[in-house]
Amino acid sequence: MVLAELSGSISRALQQMNNATVIDEKVLNDCLNEISRALLQADVQFSMVRDMQTNIKNIVNFDELAAGHNKRRIIQQAVSNELCKMLDPGKPSFTPKKGKTSVIMFVGLQGSGKTTTCTKYAYYHQKKGWKPALVCADTFRAGAFDQLKQNATKAKIPFYGSYMESDPVKIAGEGVERFKKENCDLIIVDTSGRHKQEAALFEEMRQVAEVTKPDLVIFVMDSSIGQAAFDQAQAFKQSVAVGAVIITKMDGHAKGGGALSAVATTKSPVIFIGTGEHMDEFEVFDVEPFVRRLLGMRDWSGFMDRMHEFVPTNEQTELVQKLSEGTFTFRLMYEQLQPLLKMGPAGQVLSAFGAELMAKGNEKENQVKFKRYMTIMDSMTNAELDSTNPKLMNGSRIICIARGSGRKVEDVMEMIQFYKMFAKIWSNMMKRLKVPKKGSMNARSQSMTAQHVSKALPPQMLKQMGGMGGLQSLMKQMGSN
Numbered sequence: 001m002v003l004a005e006l007s008g009s010i011s012r013a014l015q016q017m018n019n020a021t022v023i024d025e026k027v028l029n030d031c032l033n034e035i036s037r038a039l040l041q042a043d044v045q046f047s048m049v050r051d052m053q054t055n056i057k058n059i060v061n062f063d064e065l066a067a068g069h070n071k072r073r074i075i076q077q078a079v080s081n082e083l084c085k086m087l088d089p090g091k092p093s094f095t096p097k098k099g100k101t102s103v104i105m106f107v108g109l110q111g112s113g114k115t116t117t118c119t120k121y122a123y124y125h126q127k128k129g130w131k132p133a134l135v136c137a138d139t140f141r142a143g144a145f146d147q148l149k150q151n152a153t154k155a156k157i158p159f160y161g162s163y164m165e166s167d168p169v170k171i172a173g174e175g176v177e178r179f180k181k182e183n184c185d186l187i188i189v190d191t192s193g194r195h196k197q198e199a200a201l202f203e204e205m206r207q208v209a210e211v212t213k214p215d216l217v218i219f220v221m222d223s224s225i226g227q228a229a230f231d232q233a234q235a236f237k238q239s240v241a242v243g244a245v246i247i248t249k250m251d252g253h254a255k256g257g258g259a260l261s262a263v264a265t266t267k268s269p270v271i272f273i274g275t276g277e278h279m280d281e282f283e284v285f286d287v288e289p290f291v292r293r294l295l296g297m298r299d300w301s302g303f304m305d306r307m308h309e310f311v312p313t314n315e316q317t318e319l320v321q322k323l324s325e326g327t328f329t330f331r332l333m334y335e336q337l338q339p340l341l342k343m344g345p346a347g348q349v350l351s352a353f354g355a356e357l358m359a360k361g362n363e364k365e366n367q368v369k370f371k372r373y374m375t376i377m378d379s380m381t382n383a384e385l386d387s388t389n390p391k392l393m394n395g396s397r398i399i400c401i402a403r404g405s406g407r408k409v410e411d412v413m414e415m416i417q418f419y420k421m422f423a424k425i426w427s428n429m430m431k432r433l434k435v436p437k438k439g440s441m442n443a444r445s446q447s448m449t450a451q452h453v454s455k456a457l458p459p460q461m462l463k464q465m466g467g468m469g470g471l472q473s474l475m476k477q478m479g480s481n
């Protein structure tokens, strides 16, 4: 089962639960059984699936949950937390520091994509201003040195290896020493691929680790390896101190479940994923967005992508500015509804805001509703539009607005209710994107913010703003306001 299928099955199971009129033990069991079946088919270890079931059942205790608790939300949150727990060992891996020498050793099965990943890792850091270097300690596979040499030359990264020397421990030691002298801050050691049955090769890997004293050992794993991942990861972990995992070939028919198992075995976080054969097909891995996607929940960076389709280019900079202001006024809601009406079915875009904001499958009705809200807002004063406080509109103001817009008082109340929901979702989005409020930004948080916002922005939009530089200077301007 590929990851997309796993995601489909899990979100279908949750949706079925959401459709049930009453959430009781049977509905929960059916939902958990569906999710477990999907995870097992995706090659997640049986013991992990069983533990997940038990943990969720302990959290969602129907005898203890008082009436009025939103059981659907509690169950969804519990499933999300359990999946995050599987993928997040709770402690971050060693993070190398730019300008300070770190030795990173790559280990993994034959053909897992280790050599390719070493170069991707080096290239990723080089682009960020590091001084990486590659050492080829794979003397087992003929052609491994040539492959590394070719990749390194293409990326203009210094490398060390030998056609003559057959002792990988010697090569690794010499390479690391040389690049330390050259003040490289990221020395990457590629080792031979091996299977857990190959005791001699495992011993050799231990010796390479002994001589190079790596700050971090990265276990590279092919995402399609399936159930075998667990055993393999365990064998590597027993021989060397694996501190992080990189999963490759996530672009292919990835089962994904093996990755969950490997993380649990090595108790090390996944730090990157490989998404293609090319040097830059390499992404930082974040647990939460990954799990949210598996559960079919909204990812806020997806929201930004969609907004890009609907917000005209000349208004995009302004939108980013508004994001950083952190306050959600009635006027801002008006402005967000406007493009949705102009550009066709609002439901398509508004689904990005979460199901709560709209009646599902009723696009036409939603359109009419948003138009009505905007007509009502046309009768509000500037002070009311620029406020975040609905209480500004007391009883008599609500009657005036209703009269002015030719609508009923109930319609005005409904619009205010909608505003409150929208504002809550907006503020959650700000937290997710970690956007600090306007004026509270120092130089460091400006650059952090720019990084966060840039991640959420579609590439074309970032380009139009003058790349990272343009975005940073925009953030600076806003911080100094």
Ligand SMILES: Nc1nc2c(ncn2[C@@H]2O[C@H](COP(=O)(O)OP(=O)(O)OP(=O)(O)O)[C@@H](O)[C@H]2O)c(=O)[nH]1
Pocket (backbone or CB within 6 Å): 108, 109, 110, 111, 112, 113, 114, 115, 116, 117, 138, 141, 144, 147, 192, 193, 194, 248, 249, 250, 251, 252, 273, 274, 275, 276, 277
């Ligand atoms: N599609 C895809 N292919 C990848 C990815 N990473 C590596 N590959 C391909 O996987 C194959 C094996 O990669 P290598 O880097 O040679 O594997 P290795 O683990 O160093 O192999 P050994 O030296 O035998 O251990 C190559 O054809 C790579 O191009 C990825 O993220 N996606």
